[in-house]
Amino acid sequence: MTKVEQPYVYQRRELVEPDWTRFPGWRGVTQSDWDSAQWQRVNCVRNVKQLRALMGDLLDDRFYADLERDQAERATMSMLVPPQMLNTMVPATSTPMPAAGAEFTEAFYADPIRRYMLPVFSDRRTDWPSHPFASRDSLHEHDMWVAEGLTHRYPTKVLAELLPTCPQYCGHCTRMDLVGNNTPQVNKLKFELKPVDRYDAMLDYLRRTPTVRDVVVSGGDVANMPWKNLEAFIDRLLEIDNIRDIRLATKALMGLPQHWFADDVVEGVARVAATARARGVSLAIHTHVNNAQSVTPAVARASRAMLEAGVRDVRNQGVLMRGINDSPEQLLDLCFALADGASITPYYFYMCDMIPFAEHWRLSLAEAQRLQHSIMGYLPGFSTPRIVCDVPFVGKRWVHQQDEYDTERGISYWRKNYRTSIEGEDTEALSREYVYYDPIYTLPETGQQWWRDSVDHDELLVAAEQRAAASRAAAESQLVDSH
Ligand code: SF4
Known part of the structure; x- marks a missing residue:
């Protein structure tokens, strides 16, 4: 008889902290910096300029333009991403780090953490960007x-x-x-x-x-x-x-x-x-x-x-x-x-x-x-x-x-x-x-x-x-x- 697999196969996985020094802006960041809440707060990414300083040439310009347009025309939240969260984007823990430029940019676009912490204009729907019944305080809190x-x-x-x-x-x-x-x-x-x-x-x-x-x-x-x-x-x-x-x-x-x-x-x-x-x-x-x-x-x-x-x-x-x-x-x-x-x-x-x-x-x-x-x-x-x-x-x-x-x-x-x-x-x-x-x-x-x-x-x-x-x-x- 052919063995049929379960729809989901459980596998115990060890947690891994991605290596933050893979990002050019954090090459010299030590473990004790990383473990400091104060260092994390000071080094949050709050704007496109800071993201550029961190990423160097990893990302193509089209990503920054897409992000800037979203901030101007769509974003309901301003940008604020702590290093800890940025470091979990394109973590490269089990696969090799994508090459700088087009390859890394594609991987960054596709990243699930990026998709909600750094949304870009091209992520959003153009047919119905908002539901007609969407509202600011949608739960009426x-x-x-x-x-x-x-x-x-x-x-x-x-x-x-x-x-x-x-x-x-x-x-x-x-x-x-x-x-x-x-x-x-x-x-x-x-x-x-x-x-x-x-x-x-x-x-x-x-x-x-x-x-x-x-x-x-x-x-x-x-x-x-x-x-x-x-x-x-x-x-x-x-x-x-x-x-x-x-x-x-x-x-x-x-x-x-x-x-x-x-x-x-x-x-x-x-x-x-x-x-x-x-x-x-x-x-x-x-x-x-x-x-x-x-x-x-x-x-x-x-x-x-x-x-x-x-x-x-x-x-x-x-x-x-x-x-x-x-x-x-x-x-x-x-x-x-x-x-x-x-x-x-x-x-x-x-x-x-x-x-x-x-x-x-x-x-x-x-x-x-x-x-x-x-x-x-x-x-x-x-x-x-x-x-x-x-x-x-x-x-x-x-x-x-x-x-x-x-x-x-x-x-x-x-x-x-x-x-x-x-x-x-x-x-x-x-x-x-x-x-x-x-x-x-x-x-x-x-x-x-x-x-x-x-x-x-x-x-x-x-x-x-x-x-x-x-x-x-x-x-x-x-x-x-x-x-
Ligand atoms: S979802 Fe929670 S953590 Fe995120 S911005 Fe809103 S209140 Fe803050």
């Missing part, structure tokens, strides 16, 4: 603020956005409305309160709201908060009896792991973890890794330092994106690298949200459902990631939970079983259907034609803006009422 930066969407959980910056800026950031520097395309929303007043208002809300038991402490990225300020906030959270789960959100565990294995941070985490343990509170770290290439020994060192310091778990919430992790092999390779190599639990993959200029990254619901099916059965159940769709005004749903799905027009319909904080008086909230849209170019030709023919893009955009404005007004009046 701002609409659900119960105090500035505190989103109360689910009955028992809140999201605390402590700061609007990160050590790295991801091209697809779902919080592009608030996070990062202005770009030519996007003026960012600014917090109005001083941080200290904002944190007081958040903690005050949590003290007055015993139905909330779970806080995602996020931003931005908490790695950009001076540790003593973050520790003070966590200590005050730990004093609130109803708070039983605290999750610190930091992509920097992967993007700038040097921050998390620095001695002062490890000591500080050990202090708050000890307090959490003594009070029976679960303190965990949630990070954001999208491709196995990003999982290196430095990331494993940071994750293990956190576990040894006493956090209960380090979990990964990646984002599902075309060209980055859209095959079962890429997803499973990533999950095994996380679990085996870095003691990080694969937890979620979010479908990429409907923000402007993200269509080339987004997958259809049908594609996400196929991927979820394909990755079942290889990992332990507790670390088999759920692929989730964050449906506007609903929240996370597993991708198979839609009520109905019009695959021709790419419209899925969803229901929910709780009210968000802006629906306290909405009697229809639990019976209403909520919609999510597939990228139009993934639809059959008849569906694409339907969008082209029957929909006036300007009208759709106006309608979407009106809906968002109405919900913002409702949220603001609720905020006023609650003060």
Whole structure:
């Protein structure tokens, strides 16, 4: 009998830190420089000039022009890539380094980390660069603020956005409305309160709201908060009896792991973890890794330092994106690298949200459902990631939970079983259907034609803006009422 192979063949792989001295700008960089969070922060690539200085003649001019055009005409996030992340692009760990010029440029274009950290104009769709219903705050987090930066969407959980910056800026950031520097395309929303007043208002809300038991402490990225300020906030959270789960959100565990294995941070985490343990509170770290290439020994060192310091778990919430992790092999390779190599639990993959200029990254619901099916059965159940769709005004749903799905027009319909904080008086909230849209170019030709023919893009955009404005007004009046 012919032996038939499994669709995916597991292989234990050792993690490797790519050799950073392969880049001309880092020829003299030592291990101790590399391990310093300060060196990593100072040497981030923030513009095309700095990328040229690093890459020398490795990249052709056409790449820089493509990147510059994207920054001017499409980017919703400004450029900020730490050395640790740049070094995982074209890692040349198992294959020879491509030759400078055309060969390296091709490899750089194709690289999965490059595709979302340094997006270029030619990556984006030209037919539908944005979905007609794309919006800046696509999850309406701002609409659900119960105090500035505190989103109360689910009955028992809140999201605390402590700061609007990160050590790295991801091209697809779902919080592009608030996070990062202005770009030519996007003026960012600014917090109005001083941080200290904002944190007081958040903690005050949590003290007055015993139905909330779970806080995602996020931003931005908490790695950009001076540790003593973050520790003070966590200590005050730990004093609130109803708070039983605290999750610190930091992509920097992967993007700038040097921050998390620095001695002062490890000591500080050990202090708050000890307090959490003594009070029976679960303190965990949630990070954001999208491709196995990003999982290196430095990331494993940071994750293990956190576990040894006493956090209960380090979990990964990646984002599902075309060209980055859209095959079962890429997803499973990533999950095994996380679990085996870095003691990080694969937890979620979010479908990429409907923000402007993200269509080339987004997958259809049908594609996400196929991927979820394909990755079942290889990992332990507790670390088999759920692929989730964050449906506007609903929240996370597993991708198979839609009520109905019009695959021709790419419209899925969803229901929910709780009210968000802006629906306290909405009697229809639990019976209403909520919609999510597939990228139009993934639809059959008849569906694409339907969008082209029957929909006036300007009208759709106006309608979407009106809906968002109405919900913002409702949220603001609720905020006023609650003060
Ligand atoms: S780290 Fe998170 S919040 Fe920061 S830019 Fe990336 S996706 Fe956005």
